Every structure is written in structure tokens, then in C-alpha cells.
Amino acid sequence: MTSPYSHEANAEVADLQAALKAHGITLPSLGLDLASVVQTYGPPLVELGNCNLDTARALTAALRKAAAR
Template identity: 65%
Template sequence: MHSPAEAGARVEESRAALAAHGITLPSLGIDLPASASRCPTRPLIALGNCDLLTAEALTAALREGAA
């Protein structure tokens, strides 16, 4: 079971990790409709939309991390 506070902490950790690579996802946050519906014990994190440059930077950071 996960609390909203835990979900918020994961969002902030994700935001910080992305920022370390110069990546900002403005829509990053807790998915409120999902949290209020079927399974509030498993909140979803919405990564949100991003432009092509941000998507390229995210892909590059993930590839670098996997290498």
C-alpha cells in the first residue's frame, strides 16, 4: 500500500533525477484521476507530455544509464 505522500516523494525524486540530466517534464506529477478512482492504494505517476528535444534528451539519458 502506497500513500499519497510516498507518491509525492517519488515524483520529487524523479524530478530531481531528470534535472540532473538537464531534463524537465512540466507535467510530471501524481495522476489525480487514477488516484481518486479504482485503486487509490497504488497511485500512478504521470510523466506528462514533452517536446521532441526533451524526448531526445530523456532517451539519451536512459541509454547512457543502461550502458
């Protein structure tokens, strides 16, 4: 059994991937947390995963730039 929120959660992960890609950022492990997908009492969690230092710096810079607007 999967969460009734699975479709919404998958769409949100795709939107996040696209937004990150627009800033040249890829999080290879980005996806849904599998343990939370099989439960039915709330939306699944998004697993951001691991990234290298260059990706962390790029993500930090993009967030700071957006916050400065």
C-alpha cells in the first residue's frame, strides 16, 4: 500500500528537481523517503540525500541570492 499523497509528493519532487536544475544544481539522491511512502497517515517525506561540497555551496548561493530579492 502507498500513501494517498504519493502522486502529489512525486510531483513536488519533480518541481524541486526542476527548480534546482534552473540554478545548475543536481541532488542525485533527491526522492521520496521509502519508509514514509508506505504509511498512510500523512504525506511522504522528501529525501534530499547527500551532496558534495560544490553542490552544497551552489545550493547555499542560490538560497542566499533568492533571499536577497
